[in-house]
Amino acid sequence: MSNDETIRREPTEGFDDVPGTTLFDAQRARQGYHVNQFCMSLMKAENREEFRANEDKYLRKWPMTDEQRQSILERNWGRMIELGGNIYYLSKLFSTDGKSFQYVAATMTGLTQEQYAQMMLNGGRSIQGNRSKSEWSKETEKSKAGK
Amino acid sequence: MAKIVASVNVSHVPAIGAAWDNKKSQEPYWKPVFDGFDISKKWIADLKPDLIILVYNDHASAFDATIIPTFALGCAAEFPPADEGWGPRPVPTVIGYPVMASHIAQSLILDEFDITIINKMDVDHGLTVPLTLMFGQPKEWPCRIIPLPVNVIQFPPPTGNRCFNLGKAIRRAVESFPEDLRVVIFGTGGMSHQLQGKRAGLINKEWDQRFLDSLCADAELARRIPFIEYVREAGSEGIEMVMWLISRGALDERVRQVYRFYHVPASNTALGHLILENESFHP
Numbered sequence: 001m002s003n004d005e006t007i008r009r010e011p012t013e014g015f016d017d018v019p020g021t022t023l024f025d026a027q028r029a030r031q032g033y034h035v036n037q038f039c040m041s042l043m044k045a046e047n048r049e050e051f052r053a054n055e056d057k058y059l060r061k062w063p064m065t066d067e068q069r070q071s072i073l074e075r076n077w078g079r080m081i082e083l084g085g086n087i088y089y090l091s092k093l094f095s096t097d098g099k100s101f102q103y104v105a106a107t108m109t110g111l112t113q114e115q116y117a118q119m120m121l122n123g124g125r126s127i128q129g130n131r132s133k134s135e136w137s138k139e140t141e142k143s144k145a146g147k
Numbered sequence: 148m149a150k151i152v153a154s155v156n157v158s159h160v161p162a163i164g165a166a167w168d169n170k171k172s173q174e175p176y177w178k179p180v181f182d183g184f185d186i187s188k189k190w191i192a193d194l195k196p197d198l199i200i201l202v203y204n205d206h207a208s209a210f211d212a213t214i215i216p217t218f219a220l221g222c223a224a225e226f227p228p229a230d231e232g233w234g235p236r237p238v239p240t241v242i243g244y245p246v247m248a249s250h251i252a253q254s255l256i257l258d259e260f261d262i263t264i265i266n267k268m269d270v271d272h273g274l275t276v277p278l279t280l281m282f283g284q285p286k287e288w289p290c291r292i293i294p295l296p297v298n299v300i301q302f303p304p305p306t307g308n309r310c311f312n313l314g315k316a317i318r319r320a321v322e323s324f325p326e327d328l329r330v331v332i333f334g335t336g337g338m339s340h341q342l343q344g345k346r347a348g349l350i351n352k353e354w355d356q357r358f359l360d361s362l363c364a365d366a367e368l369a370r371r372i373p374f375i376e377y378v379r380e381a382g383s384e385g386i387e388m389v390m391w392l393i394s395r396g397a398l399d400e401r402v403r404q405v406y407r408f409y410h411v412p413a414s415n416t417a418l419g420h421l422i423l424e425n426e427s428f429h430p
Contacts, residue, residue, distance in 0.1 A: 014375045015302075020346030021383050025302040033212055040211040043232055078344065087343045087384075088206040088300055095232035101161070105347040105415055116348060120412040124339075124350025131379050 032084020216263035221294035229269035254320035314396020334394030336387025
């Protein structure tokens with residue numbers, strides 16, 4: 001049976017148009033490689049202990065940028081993701097901290113964990129107005145005009 | 148010959164596994180989730196599959212960033228539950244079927260799907276949560292399981308269309324295996340959810356329902372959904388749903404819906420569940 005029908009290409013435009021979303025593509029994975037590998041190291045208990053004892057020293061074992069190291073020390077989850085971290089790798093770090101996916105997701109949205117949990121119970125964040133960056137910039141203009 | 152007769156599609160939210168393991172399945176938040184699988188448990192107990200091919204994704208548990216296989220096949224004799232940072236889940240070790248897995252790998256490669264062969268692998272919540280939902284807490288899983296991990300973490304993942312065609316190739320591989328085996332294929336992950344960025348918490352019920360409708364009635368529509376539509380409409384982690392197209396591609400063109408269940412929220416996620424049987428299959 002022929003597989004010729006599979007020869008098709010998806011456009012890459014639009015990848016950066018989804019608002020409030022950082023796509024973990026091949027370039028970001030390259031950029032964040034050492035951040036993510038550092039996170040993986042925390043799957044071992046002895047490494048978690050060493051990290052907790054002196055975070056900065058432990059982080060310097062990985063050749064990451066100062067900005068990446070700083071974002072980890074500050075637990076700035078949104079920034080880690082912008083700098084090439086991926087949420088599933090970062091989960092090793094927030095599990096080491098005793099935090100949940102929901103805590104970290106809430107932090108990135110600027111809501112408290114309670115507000116975020118309530119939003120999920122109410123059916124989650126609506127897709128309306130959240131499809132394209134153009135919709136978010138309109139909202140920003142509206143709120144500015146309102147002030 | 149071996150034959151795939153049905154598919155089970157289900158989300159694999161880690162918090163579901165944690166709720167079960169910590170005996171919280173009867174608490175008000177989780178009870179509706181687990182109750183949604185009562186019919187499914189009975190259905191699969193009656194069906195008695197000899198083998199499950201379980202399509203899922205690893206979440207930086209067995210694979211780190213050093214090697215990223217797009218499609219892989221577990222050919223080992225067994226697969227222990229992974230330690231995801233809080234100790235392995237207290238669930239049985241997955242017993243594989245190396246003879247058949249090796250046959251499938253060989254068939255897929257000759258069918259132009261260059262699958263990565265995995266001979267040693269721990270399996271994380273992506274694989275074990277669907278088993279918990281379908282089988283509860285047995286001493287051992289009721290049949291052999293061949294894991295098929297797909298990369299959906301580093302973008303772009305394989306297209307839905309590619310996944311659908313892989314399903315077809317899996318079917319050809321299974322049907323050329325000489326043993327008489329009743330096989331069920333699982334597609335896992337989804338549905339709409341986003342775990343990162345300012346848009347975290349996104350849920351899109353209407354889009355999820357259209358996706359489920361399409362899998363039942365007209366998979367030709369679902370297989371053509373481009374990558375960016377999943378991300379835009381169903382969230383950056385909603386892209387896991389391409390794995391449901393692998394299980395759909397492995398079935399007949401015409402299928403009947405046995406059961407459908409949808410529930411929001413399971414932690415950050417819309418939980419979806421769909422059981423399909425081949426129209427030609429009469430249990």
